[in-house]
Amino acid sequence: MSAQGGDTGPPSASSSQTAERPRNVGEMLERARAFLERKGVEEARLDADLLVAHALEVDRLHLLLRLEEPVAEEELVRARSLLQRRAATEPVAYITGAREFYGRSFGVCSGVLIPRPETELIVDLARDHLADREQAPRILDIGTGSGCLAITLALEVSSATVHAVDVSGEALEVARANATSLDAEVTWLEQDGLQAAGDGAPWDLIVCNPPYVNPAERESLAPEVRDHEPAGALFAPEDDVHYWVRSLAQGARGWLRSGGLMLVELGHEQGPAALELGRQADPEARVEQDLAGIPRVLVLGA
Numbered sequence: 600m601s602a603q604g605g606d607t608g609p610p611s612a613s614s615s616q617t618a619e620r621p622r623n624v625g626e627m628l629e630r631a632r633a634f635l636e637r638k639g640v641e642e643a644r645l646d647a648d649l650l651v652a653h654a655l656e657v658d659r660l661h662l663l664l665r666l667e668e669p670v671a672e673e674e675l676v677r678a679r680s681l682l683q684r685r686a687a688t689e690p691v692a693y694i695t696g697a698r699e700f701y702g703r704s705f706g707v708c709s710g711v712l713i714p715r716p717e718t719e720l721i722v723d724l725a726r727d728h729l730a731d732r733e734q735a736p737r738i739l740d741i742g743t744g745s746g747c748l749a750i751t752l753a754l755e756v757s758s759a760t761v762h763a764v765d766v767s768g769e770a771l772e773v774a775r776a777n778a779t780s781l782d783a784e785v786t787w788l789e790q791d792g793l794q795a796a797g798d799g800a801p802w803d804l805i806v807c808n809p810p811y812v813n814p815a816e817r818e819s820l821a822p823e824v825r826d827h828e829p830a831g832a833l834f835a836p837e838d839d840v841h842y843w844v845r846s847l848a849q850g851a852r853g854w855l856r857s858g859g860l861m862l863v864e865l866g867h868e869q870g871p872a873a874l875e876l877g878r879q880a881d882p883e884a885r886v887e888q889d890l891a892g893i894p895r896v897l898v899l900g901a
């Protein structure tokens with residue numbers, strides 16, 4: 600592969616192709632970007648930056664400070680392997696093993712959903728709701744995955760007692776490791792989320808980003824999602840995209856303390872139906888939009 604393009608591989612590390620070796624980090628980066636573009640990767644420039652930075656064991660900012668530096672053979676080998684994985688549709692977060700959420704880095708692996716920026720809206724709404732509370736709130740995160748919501752809430756609302764539940768033992772292992780590295784205190788439960796919600800004292804806040812993708816739409820998903828993220832984190836159970844909203848709305852009044860709140864993330868076309876289901880439980884239920892203007896979070900009170 601050359602900086603001018605027209606070839607097929609990522610920055611070459613093969614000593615038999617010495618002529619093709621990039622002269623410096625900047626050239627390697629250009630070749631990496633061009634390679635991913637040719638492979639049809641949507642955010643080729645960003646992904647190339649992140650993967651080359653990962654190969655060089657620096658962050659993206661420091662990568663840009665190294666553009667004139669030569670590239671070591673082992674750095675080339677590492678970069679090549681990472682870029683090939685990305686070209687084969689593996690998400691960057693699984694390749695680097697991390698994704699940022701609400702300004703903190705969360706470890707991820709193929710057993711957990713990669714945290715999404717739109718889920719940060721739940722944290723904003725939770726913080727607003729709990730801002731003037733004098734008593735320490737009890738919070739439950741249903742379907743915690745990487746623990747991104749539970750851990751962020753534990754750190755942002757320092758007085759809170761946070762419990763998090765998931766049916767996936769693998770997810771809980773990742774979540775526990777994230778809590779340790781981010782120094783957050785959360786009680787982890789491996790059981791069904793609806794069961795956990797009804798156990799023990801009522802909650803001040805229940806948050807949930809449930810699996811809400813229609814299984815019938817599996818083939819229309821991006822391969823990054825369909826072929827790499829865990830099915831149990833993506834697809835709505837019982838072929839019913841409203842299973843979680845219906846079940847959570849029905850339980851809300853019994854599980855929440857008076858004045859408590861439930862926040863449920865929705866798929867991008869689920870707002871109107873979710874609002875209707877929510878209003879059967881709470882006439883004042885509303886749906887909040889994310890930064891892209893998509894109805895994203897169902898807000899239910901008790």
Ligand SMILES: C[S@@+](CC[C@H](N)C(=O)[O-])C[C@H]1O[C@@H](n2cnc3c(N)ncnc32)[C@H](O)[C@@H]1O
Nearest residue numbers: 712714742743744765766767791792808809832
């Ligand atoms: C869409 S992911 C959300 C992960 C994380 N909260 C986030 O926002 O990135 C849904 C999670 O719910 C979990 N899950 C699925 N069914 C469940 C159930 N019945 N009870 C508890 N968790 C469940 C999955 O294992 C998965 O980790």
